[in-house]
Amino acid sequence: MSEPKVSVTMPCYNCESTVGEAIESILSQTFEDLELVAVDDGSADNTVEILKNYASRDSRLKLLFLEHQGVVGAANAAIEAASGTYIARMDADDKALPERIKKQADLLDSDPETGLTACRVGFGGDRDKNGGYAHYVDWINTLVDAEEISLNRFVEFPFANPSIMMRRELISQYGPFRDGDFPEDYELVLRWLEAGVKMRKVDEELLIWNDPPDRLSRNHPKYTVEAFYGIKSEYLFRWLQRRIGPYPKVGIIGSGRTSRKRYRILESMGVETAFYVDVDPRKVGMFIHGKKVLHREEIPPAGDTFLLSYVASWGARDEVARFLDDRGYVMGRDYLLVS
Structure with missing residues (x-):
């Protein structure tokens, strides 16, 4: 089989209740020249069994199994195992809309100067209970073109991490996610922007960004x-x-x-x-x-x-x-x- 154009990388940890919908949302994309690299990070629930079941039915799902090491190790292991020209991120508790991969790949195809792209996202949470997070989603959705993203990078992280797609060669050039006492996705974007990488979004909502109470960014000290x-x-x-x-x-x-x-x-x-x-x-x-x-x-x-x-x-x-x-x-x- 030839290498796919897009590799979607998805760290998984104790996500038995959501991972099936996340997988299905990627494997049912209108863009079919893709693989989904799912890395189980030492789950203690039924996540592994669910992953194996889906992999038995679709050869585009590639599985890796790790001892628990955290999201950075799992995300980078998925990138290392990926073979696509473009590397996309996905989380195991979110849902990609059917045109997401196609429209982001089309943007990178049409604009060789853009090194990283994302999209606007729909808020998949309770706006009444989690108004702060909802306002944050509203804010990042206002940042679409490269200048807006660059100028607002020091306000907050200007993307939904699972909406990102990037050129594989830039990972080799500027490095993958780094582990430390900081949010790894924000650090990568700041580092790449500092290096001059152009970033812009598809001006459409192409991902439902869910907001469960156990979301890592709510509970881990590196996201304070x-x-x-x-x-x-x-x-x-x-x-x-x-x-x-x-x-x-x-x-x-x-x-x-x-x-x-x-x-x-x-x-x-x-x-x-x-x-x-x-x-x-x-x-x-x-x-x-x-x-x-x-x-x-x-x-x-x-x-x-x-x-x-x-x-x-x-x-x-x-x-x-x-x-x-x-x-x-x-x-x-x-x-x-x-x-």
Whole structure:
């Protein structure tokens, strides 16, 4: 048999209740020139039996069995075993819509400069109970073209991980997922963007991204808010060095305790604070570690001091961007949203 064009890689761990639907959603794709590499990561339930049953019925399902080592080891083992030109990610608790693989492969075929693609996703959870996650899905679905994704990379991870498809040669060039005290999918995207890899999405919902209570990102310490800020601060610091110089000096929008805590990581790396910006009259005019808190109407004109906004709430963050845009600031040139 010839090698498939697309390899879909799927780590599996104790997912007996969902893995069947995930498998069926891939094997029933309109795009048939694919293989599904499913890696069981030492499951203790009936996951293995389910995988073997599906593999006996469809030769496109390739199975690997590991001692439990975690999602990074399983994901990379699947990549290592894959033979396709394009490598796609899939999770064992999600559902790919029928055109997903075809439309993502078509995008990579039509745009040789794009190295990684994804798609918009449908939220498969309870919006009333998990509104924060639903808002996050709504936000990533607004980021489609390459510039939007690149400029917003320091806000949060701009993709649903199981929606990703990438060129195999870039994995060899820039490396697969890395294991550490950080979210491995976010670190890979930051690393590849830093290297200049172009990323864009198919502007359609092609995956249902479910939100079960035992989702790894809800329960593992490498996916905490602190872990996200730790890894993005490292890449943001290097971005600022390239943009501003070896000893970056910035203005910080948001002088509250949470904003300062998140910014402190960057500050400890060598970024100097020019001033803080706030709209709270109780804070305006104060000094924080010797740096004055300005009202936003007092900020210098665009081009004077680069600004980082640590305002995190959804509506307020957008309002900050509109205010700066109206003042002649340009995102990426004069400011970034980083929270």
